[in-house]
Amino acid sequence: MCAERQEKRQEPLRNMSKALPRTRDALRASLGDEDLPAEIVERLAAQALPALLLTTAALGENRPLPGASRLGGTPDLPPGMGWPMRPPYPDAERRAAGHRKDARRLLEDSRKPRSWMTPEQGVMFSQERMAKADATERPFPLAFFGQFDLAALSAIEGFDPLLPNTGRLLVFYDFWEQPEDFTPEAAVGWRVIWDDSPRDLLTPAAVPMDLETISSDDWTTIFAPALISAVPVVTPIPMSERGWDAFDLKDEDLREVYGDWLSQFGTPDEDGGENHQLGGFPRPLQNGLQATSQLASHGIYCGNGDAWKTPEAQALLKEAGAWRLLLQVGVDLNAGMRGPGAYYVIIRNEDLAARRFERARVTYQCD
Incomplete structure (x- = not known):
């Protein structure tokens, strides 16, 4: 899975490419x-x-x-x-369990010294993951x-x-x-x-x-x-x-x-x-x-x-x-x-x- 877009917003990439051939x-x-x-x-x-x-x-x-x-x-x-x-996803139990595990990890990581998140952000990101877990089941x-x-x-x-x-x-x-x-x-x-x-x-x-x-x-x-x-x-x-x-x-x-x-x-x-x-x-x-x-x-x-x-x-x-x-x-x-x-x-x-x-x-x- 790619970088978590909900936790860190991606900056757009610079375009250095040429145009595709037209003929x-x-x-x-x-x-x-x-x-x-x-x-x-x-x-x-x-x-x-x-x-x-x-x-x-x-x-x-x-x-x-x-x-x-x-x-x-x-x-x-x-x-x-x-x-x-x-x-609901047919494998919702697996998906929800993974999201809830991530929710707990984010909350714990936000409380560590020098975390990239503040404790308040950790709470927000954790709640988002819990909501995503619930959504897979309905x-x-x-x-x-x-x-x-x-x-x-x-x-x-x-x-x-x-x-x-x-x-x-x-x-x-x-x-x-x-x-x-x-x-x-x-x-x-x-x-x-x-x-x-x-x-x-x-x-x-x-x-x-x-x-x-x-x-x-x-x-x-x-x-x-x-x-x-x-x-x-x-x-x-x-x-x-x-x-x-x-x-x-x-x-x-x-x-x-x-x-x-x-x-x-x-x-x-x-x-x-x-x-x-x-x-x-x-x-x-x-x-x-x-x-x-x-x-x-x-x-x-x-x-x-x-x-x-x-x-x-x-x-x-x-x-x-x-x-x-x-x-x-x-x-x-x-x-x-x-x-x-x-x-x-x-x-x-x-x-x-x-x-x-x-x-x-x-x-x-x-x-």
Whole structure:
């Protein structure tokens, strides 16, 4: 788990990265400047995937049209659809016990000499952990990450043709709990919805009181509304992708050259970086995005190495390449998403084709 954001607010990272290639020719030319054989350059250029780079701007005083793409704010929902709630976690007993243990530790640490907390802060942080423990054991509203107008976005070059070209994609996530991607029970902690309701039926939903209660000026689960714009990009394949075949990854020299080239585009947790994507290849902060989702979605806890070695896991991992990026959301100061880390919404090809968005998974990663 990453640094505790409720206890120490993260400062935004500085953006030192270059822009992602806007065309396949630009990607090929950039790779051609590296010490890579021509056939490898061509393979990498061929494997790169088009995507939509999503950038944001502060909303200001005027509310956009119902269903318009944005991060944060409140969702536009059709009649009869309430704000998504998760049930109690199936492993709530374990989660609650961990939070209560942390609550006691924080209280004790705040009373030690030279503690980074004052005793008053220790009491506050301890109470927050106790409240989080209680929340895992009861139904609780999911935080709203954003909605994405597929009808409008589909008119832009780079839109994934496997996505619907009507309706909206809405993403909700248990931002308070940050459920682990390697735990099957975590799947109740997010909701990905494709809503194809007529736009004139949509109305803005009210923020649930439970989310209001746990939010403050220093930390929040209610993000500021930020309008989304999209431009085409071409995304290079990461070396962790299951379909990788451009060169033998045991070749350390080639790994270093390509890894250094990839690093110039930065990571999605940079302040001011190109952090959000619809489709394409992700820029993962950790390895195992596809493989972990494949095992956890089949009920296998894969938080330790032993789980990966079982015959069942080995058989399932053969199909891990069927998972693809649906959406990547990183740091965004316009929406108040300060990080650290980024969120990856991924889905199997067959589920995307069948419009089974409820089977998508949301993975949180950080360095």
